[in-house]
Amino acid sequence: MSDRSDRQVRSIVIVGGGTAGWMTAAALAHKLSGLDVSITLVESAEIGTVGVGEATLPQIRDFNRSLGIDEAEMMARTAATIKLGIEFCDWGRIGDRYFHPFGAHGEAIGPADFHHYWAKLNAAGDAAPFGDYCYPIVAARNDRFALPDAEPESGLSAYSYAFQFDASLYGVFLAAFAQERGTKRVEGKVVSVRTDGESGFIAAIALESGGEIAGDLFVDCSGFRGLLIEQELETGYEDWSGYLPCNRAWAVPCAIEGPVGPYTRSTARTAGWQWRIPLQHRIGNGHVYCDRYIGDQDALDQLMTTLEGDPLADPKQLFFKTGKRRRLWNRNCVAIGLSGGFLEPLESTSIDLIQSGIVNLLALFPEKDCAARDADEYNRLMDLEFERIRDFLMLHYVATQRDDAALWRDMREMEWPDSLAYKIDAFRRRGIVPEYESGLFQPPSWLSVFIGQNILPQSVDPRTDRMTADEIAAQLRRIRASISGAVEETSEHLAFIAGHGASFGGARADVA
Ligand SMILES: Cc1cc2nc3c(=O)[nH]c(=O)nc-3n(C[C@H](O)[C@H](O)[C@H](O)COP(=O)(O)OP(=O)(O)OC[C@H]3O[C@@H](n4cnc5c(N)ncnc54)[C@H](O)[C@@H]3O)c2cc1C
Numbered sequence: 001m002s003d004r005s006d007r008q009v010r011s012i013v014i015v016g017g018g019t020a021g022w023m024t025a026a027a028l029a030h031k032l033s034g035l036d037v038s039i040t041l042v043e044s045a046e047i048g049t050v051g052v053g054e055a056t057l058p059q060i061r062d063f064n065r066s067l068g069i070d071e072a073e074m075m076a077r078t079a080a081t082i083k084l085g086i087e088f089c090d091w092g093r094i095g096d097r098y099f100h101p102f103g104a105h106g107e108a109i110g111p112a113d114f115h116h117y118w119a120k121l122n123a124a125g126d127a128a129p130f131g132d133y134c135y136p137i138v139a140a141r142n143d144r145f146a147l148p149d150a151e152p153e154s155g156l157s158a159y160s161y162a163f164q165f166d167a168s169l170y171g172v173f174l175a176a177f178a179q180e181r182g183t184k185r186v187e188g189k190v191v192s193v194r195t196d197g198e199s200g201f202i203a204a205i206a207l208e209s210g211g212e213i214a215g216d217l218f219v220d221c222s223g224f225r226g227l228l229i230e231q232e233l234e235t236g237y238e239d240w241s242g243y244l245p246c247n248r249a250w251a252v253p254c255a256i257e258g259p260v261g262p263y264t265r266s267t268a269r270t271a272g273w274q275w276r277i278p279l280q281h282r283i284g285n286g287h288v289y290c291d292r293y294i295g296d297q298d299a300l301d302q303l304m305t306t307l308e309g310d311p312l313a314d315p316k317q318l319f320f321k322t323g324k325r326r327r328l329w330n331r332n333c334v335a336i337g338l339s340g341g342f343l344e345p346l347e348s349t350s351i352d353l354i355q356s357g358i359v360n361l362l363a364l365f366p367e368k369d370c371a372a373r374d375a376d377e378y379n380r381l382m383d384l385e386f387e388r389i390r391d392f393l394m395l396h397y398v399a400t401q402r403d404d405a406a407l408w409r410d411m412r413e414m415e416w417p418d419s420l421a422y423k424i425d426a427f428r429r430r431g432i433v434p435e436y437e438s439g440l441f442q443p444p445s446w447l448s449v450f451i452g453q454n455i456l457p458q459s460v461d462p463r464t465d466r467m468t469a470d471e472i473a474a475q476l477r478r479i480r481a482s483i484s485g486a487v488e489e490t491s492e493h494l495a496f497i498a499g500h501g502a503s504f505g506g507a508r509a510d511v512a
Helices: 019-031 059-066 071-078 114-123 135-141 167-180 227-232 296-304 350-363 372-398 406-413 418-430 443-452 462-466 469-489 493-498
Strands: 011-015 038-043 081-083 085-089 097-101 162-164 184-187 190-195 202-207 212-214 217-220 237-239 248-254 264-269 272-278 283-289 316-319 323-325 333-335
Touching (some): 019 059, 059 071, 059 350, 081 493, 085 135, 114 443, 167 184, 217 227, 227 333, 418 443
């Protein structure tokens, strides 16, 4: 075997100390421990972080687990609540409400998938709403939560959960974790970048305070500005605002005035949508909108007049363009986080994309030459993640019957990517949801949005005919009754948190 030591990456420099920077530092420090590799993270308090990003996906639990992080401690340190999914209000039609849960609807009652039986009964007017056949939805609506049963046979094992947390506190938590494992933190502003004339690789970054930090591998976590990947390497950006036009947001926290609920809420508005994300001590709110359809002041007014409690800070405005870098890994620079792209926060996918970036970087961890084929593979995997999330987000906008505002009419009539058009067509014709080999949102997620936004199959799996309508109805009644019985036995959400991750000694309401 040839001697690898000259080729091995010895120094990693991470630019940026937001959620992306500290997640990357924590994971690299943990996974590369024992190797002779230094990790340096540079962040600038003067520039600060984007300061939003409170709702997560269940995959974050894998991330925490793989680092050996204790969940209850993490929840306490970040004022986290439980998230069982997202409630969507007014998306299909004004007045509609449905849930995209972290779990499947129904259970196997015959050879066809559950939703075919439900659709058949629903077409005959005999089914309850689809969400009534899903434990996490019914639990969320009743403000209840219990950990999923570890026993796969149990009816209460087929769901998952995520967190709603204070992302800046999560950053602080991971910063301590990473520094305890040897990551060096440098406070300072990067003012220039030195590249190697021959290879075009980044050789070092220079700080305003003077001095350079050299490295073999650079991770750009500098946020929307893409300090290394774009400003220095001019990688280029694929602009997807033709597909996902929202480009601005107002964000503001408010006081808690009632049950927090173990879920995020997204309410469609005339020119975008509004989020409600409850933490232990406050509610995060935001209005995501497209400036072609509404002015900034009107967008702010829509947000401020619909807060459920007193605002706890001045509203903050954010600007973005949906899309992604043409190459997330370019030469010896990998862009993770907002520097790599942003698809808008409708399904809380950004932190998950950070996680995918880290997992793929570790899987393909390079030598000093950053072999082009490894970078190509990384870019292929990340492109797939971005494209599939884009299609799923678009589904929410295009599967609407709203006619009250130009945004909704335009989204309905726009040209869809082939990949999305096929998925909608397959479901509409025959109730089929083709499965991805990889990718974040699997059939249960697509089903929730299709049915939740009133796209129903014109015909269903013929194998449903092996049961009579009465037999199907009896099975659905049984499932629904068993779910509502289980929910009655489930503890209240905040009672669960009191024994598993309460912040502030449990006195959440006193702390803003
Ligand atoms: C409106 C909105 C809502 C969102 N909601 C969610 C959500 O609910 N769930 C979710 O998963 N994601 C959400 N996101 C995305 C989420 O906020 C980000 O993915 C996450 O915060 C990571 O950001 P980041 O670390 O890439 O960038 P940032 O937080 O912007 O951090 C950039 C870092 O780089 C540093 N930096 C920049 N330039 C320099 C320089 N010259 N020198 C030194 N340091 C520098 C900054 O100081 C900072 O530390 C949302 C985003 C927006 C815009």
